[in-house]
Every structure is written in C-alpha cells, then in structure tokens.
Amino acid sequence: MKIFSIRKSQEFKDINKKGKKFYSKALILTSLKSTDHFPNQKTNKSEAVEFCRVGYVVSKKISKLAVKRNKIKRRFREAFRQSLKNNLIKKNYDYIIIARFSAVNVDYQSIVKNLEFCLKELNKL
Numbered sequence: 001m002k003i004f005s006i007r008k009s010q011e012f013k014d015i016n017k018k019g020k021k022f023y024s025k026a027l028i029l030t031s032l033k034s035t036d037h038f039p040n041q042k043t044n045k046s047e048a049v050e051f052c053r054v055g056y057v058v059s060k061k062i063s064k065l066a067v068k069r070n071k072i073k074r075r076f077r078e079a080f081r082q083s084l085k086n087n088l089i090k091k092n093y094d095y096i097i098i099a100r101f102s103a104v105n106v107d108y109q110s111i112v113k114n115l116e117f118c119l120k121e122l123n124k125l
Helices: 007-016 064-084 107-122
Strands: 003-007 020-023 027-033 051-057 093-099
Touching: 003 064, 007 027, 007 051, 007 093, 020 107, 027 107, 051 064, 064 093, 064 107
Parallel strands: 003 051, 051 093
Antiparallel strands: 020 027, 027 093
C-alpha cells in the first residue's frame, strides 16, 4: 500500500471536523474514509490502487524548538510505517496524527504502542 501526504489546510480541517478521533497519552489520531470528504481525489491508479493518506501536526505549543518538533514527526512517520507493516492501517483512509504535549518526553516504543492502540480502537468503531 502506498502512503501519500496530506498537505492542504482545508483537507486537514475537513478530516478533523468529520473524522473519528481517538486519544492516547502522546497523540490524537483522527481517521476518515477518503471518499467521504474528498470524492474527486486524484491518485495515479497504475501506481497505487491501495493507498492511504496521512498528515502530522506538531505545533509550537509542544516545543518552540524546530529540532524537537521534527524529531517527533520523524518518530510518528516511522511508527505509522511500522503499523502499516502490522496491517493496522485501512486502505483508502485518511489519518491525521496530532502530537500532545507528552510526546516530547516519551520514547519511540511508547509512541508505537500509543499509535497502535489508537488504530485498533478506531478499527473497532
């Protein structure tokens, strides 16, 4: 499955407004089926029939230092890839991962556990 990025502000707002949310200690995960909010989504069908889109949000409230914010984003990206390998990610869904304040102090394994917990709970809904 191919992972695309969510880059437009309006798409973040739509997913955040209409999507299902689940909270954990280090992050907030929002999920929404791609066709529910963006029916004319352009993807290269020959390249990726199965895809998901993901966006990461780490605000300056979390840390003023860009180095720390980027480190959190890198950890989120890798945790999402690992969850994809564990078949917890649904195809044709959009995900937004929002960092909480405690994400600065937790280690990578805790982020993976938090993300997988949120994904399992969202898949139950």
